[in-house]
Amino acid sequence: MAVTLAAASPGMAAPGGARAPEPTTDGVVAKILAEHPDAVRANRHDVVFPDGTRVSVHLDAPAVGEARVSGQYDCLYGALCLFPNKDFGGKYIGWDTGAANTCRDFDLTRWSASNWASSIVNNRPSGTVSTFWDNTNSTGLIGYQHAYGFRQNLAFDTASIGGTWDNRISSMRVC
Numbered sequence: 001m002a003v004t005l006a007a008a009s010p011g012m013a014a015p016g017g018a019r020a021p022e023p024t025t026d027g028v029v030a031k032i033l034a035e036h037p038d039a040v041r042a043n044r045h046d047v048v049f050p051d052g053t054r055v056s057v058h059l060d061a062p063a064v065g066e067a068r069v070s071g072q073y074d075c076l077y078g079a080l081c082l083f084p085n086k087d088f089g090g091k092y093i094g095w096d097t098g099a100a101n102t103c104r105d106f107d108l109t110r111w112s113a114s115n116w117a118s119s120i121v122n123n124r125p126s127g128t129v130s131t132f133w134d135n136t137n138s139t140g141l142i143g144y145q146h147a148y149g150f151r152q153n154l155a156f157d158t159a160s161i162g163g164t165w166d167n168r169i170s171s172m173r174v175c
């Protein structure tokens, strides 16, 4: 019997592109909620955990009338933000784990957000340090990022285990 594979959405992947299909706001939110049944979707973009941790997902073009997200300053105070493109840009996911040094680990492989980030803003409370790994379970150290601080193009940053940071972060500890 012939099997017809579903065609990819137009424009979803560049010819020869090796990246997985781009995650969407609704897709990532759904995966977070599936992974964490105790979390609540507060609005279109935000999921809140029982301990107050807030994950803000902005991966689609802004709706008409919605505030435009445009760069590193979209990463609100209190959040650690990963952007899928270098130079920040309009799409990102932000993690706010609450008060300073309230650390929480995240496995991005379960959220369609692994091997995906190309720039970072750490706008957590000043003096905190977040950690990034290549693999799940906090293995394969890529490196650290202090707050406030940012990395505009991860292709230019050398990972502790060798290679660059680009399209590589799979788990992290946000502090």
Ligand SMILES: [Ca+2]
Binding pocket: 114, 115, 133, 134, 135, 167, 168, 169, 170
């Ligand atoms: Ca990885």
